[in-house]
Amino acid sequence: MLNWDHIFATRSSRMRASEIRELLKLLDRPDIISFAGGIPDPALFPDEEFKAAYADIFGGEQGKAALQYSVSEGYKPLREWLQCEMAKIGVPCSADNIFITSGSQQALDYLGKLFLSPRDTALVNWPTYLGALQAFNAYEPNYDQLTLGNRTPESYRTAAEKLGGAVKFAYLSADFANPTGETVDRAGRERLLKLAEELDIAIIEDAAYQSLRYDGEPVPPILALEIAEKGSIEETRTIYCGSFSKTLAPGLRVGFVVAATPVIRKLVLMKQAADLHSSSINQIAIAHVAERHFDAQVAKIRKAYSARRNAMLAALERYMPAGTVWTRPEGGMFIWVTLPEGIDGAELLARSVETEKVAFVPGQAFFADRSGANTLRLSFSCANEQMIDEGIKRLGRLVGGVGAMAAA
The missing domain is CATH 3.40.640.10 (Type I PLP-dependent aspartate aminotransferase-like (Major domain))
Structure with missing residues (x-):
């Protein structure tokens, strides 16, 4: 095999695979409740509106300009x-x-x-x-x-x-x-x-x-x-x-x-x-x-995501063990969780996917200095309220168990 490393520009050494993009592959597994991908819910896409838009484009003179x-x-x-x-x-x-x-x-x-x-x-x-x-x-x-x-x-x-x-x-x-x-x-x-x-x-x-x-x-x-x-x-x-x-x-x-x-x-x-x-x-x-x-679409997704955010915050209150804290966002798609000291988010993810079938993003990837090992990101945008409750219940059970072992 040709060794490319001495040919690549030095900047290429700073390029790393996205941990989030890799985790998105878990979305294809039906047994996984995923809070990993910070992506919109495809069920909320304005697909009919786009069908009409493309039909309008190709039904008139704009079709030529569009291509x-x-x-x-x-x-x-x-x-x-x-x-x-x-x-x-x-x-x-x-x-x-x-x-x-x-x-x-x-x-x-x-x-x-x-x-x-x-x-x-x-x-x-x-x-x-x-x-x-x-x-x-x-x-x-x-x-x-x-x-x-x-x-x-x-x-x-x-x-x-x-x-x-x-x-x-x-x-x-x-x-x-x-x-x-x-x-x-x-x-x-x-x-x-x-x-x-x-x-x-x-x-x-x-x-x-x-x-x-x-x-x-x-x-x-x-x-x-x-x-x-x-x-x-x-x-x-x-x-x-x-x-x-x-x-x-x-x-x-x-x-x-x-x-x-x-x-x-x-x-x-x-x-x-x-x-x-x-x-x-x-x-x-x-x-x-x-x-x-645009305004109607934004109103639709705000209503859906707001309910999911509320469901996740309520589930975190119900199921997360003492010593775990999280943000309370007024919008967006994410809640940030800080775990008790001694719990590593990446190690927790490996256990979670294997035993509880719940995915999230370990927080360390978001720190330029690779600190924040005891943090994780949860996304509520693509899970319904029942999935959120069940997924956070499983995750809280795992965090509690790992925390107890770390303290022993």
């Missing part, structure tokens, strides 16, 4: 619809401030490429979205823990310089974060804006779950707060990443970026060099469905 090359910025009617939606959440902008990507994961990859040179530092939460770490890893950065309140800008700058680079951006999901389900309050968002100003860095605001609020008062996006302060999106350093994957359909791979035009221009150049443009037909179909059905 043709297109502009790298993205389908203009979709960007114009997004322009109106962004205005509703306090982000006045033009269509030229919006760029369509092949899912928001591509946006994270492009932004890592745009900002990170080897040894630069990205500020991320501990824990953070695994997909962001995978996207950024290829550009050989260092990571520092983003905390909003108990560190000085100078401490971040000094730490980055000691590692041979500079701080380039702070990345976070401010609403119902993957994996914790937690939301950054307004004061925390304002502190982040101040930190970014003092460090002169970008903010990447991952808003994949922003539409999935079930209760509590909405908090303005970080980009909205910055525009209110500075008067124009062209003066802002926040880059807003959104997606239709959690609201309409993940398989169509349509995401978007909203930012000042100098950032958008660079991203367009990257798109031209990578895949020219996102799928024309999928962008047009998303535009059709979004224009006609």
Whole structure:
């Protein structure tokens, strides 16, 4: 066999398989109750609406354009619809401030490429979205823990310089974060804006779950707060990443970026060099469905996921042993569980799949420093309320038994 290792670029050593993607294979096993995949419930997809959209596209002149090359910025009617939606959440902008990507994961990859040179530092939460770490890893950065309140800008700058680079951006999901389900309050968002100003860095605001609020008062996006302060999106350093994957359909791979035009221009150049443009037909179909059905679709999934979140929180209260704690999200798809000390999430998963037939994601994968061994992520989006109760009952029984053995 040819040894490829000495031919591969050094960045390839930072590429690792997604533990979550591997766990998704368990979804095909009918005997497993899975809380692993943070994916939408396919039973809630607006499939009839998409059937009608594709029929409309091919029933008229749009059919030719749908199969043709297109502009790298993205389908203009979709960007114009997004322009109106962004205005509703306090982000006045033009269509030229919006760029369509092949899912928001591509946006994270492009932004890592745009900002990170080897040894630069990205500020991320501990824990953070695994997909962001995978996207950024290829550009050989260092990571520092983003905390909003108990560190000085100078401490971040000094730490980055000691590692041979500079701080380039702070990345976070401010609403119902993957994996914790937690939301950054307004004061925390304002502190982040101040930190970014003092460090002169970008903010990447991952808003994949922003539409999935079930209760509590909405908090303005970080980009909205910055525009209110500075008067124009062209003066802002926040880059807003959104997606239709959690609201309409993940398989169509349509995401978007909203930012000042100098950032958008660079991203367009990257798109031209990578895949020219996102799928024309999928962008047009998303535009059709979004224009006609977005609000109704969001209301439908909010109702379903809210009931499942409530069922999981109630089951955790009923079945989890003392010493186990968890988050109480106001939206999104995830609950974050911290196990009693001495219980390893990865070891617990192996036992759980074997003996209790319950799957989840061990928390260590979400930490840039591979800490957090006694944590795990539960997703409630794809399990009905009866499955949730039974699955958490089994998991609580296992945690209790393992905890008792660890204490003995």
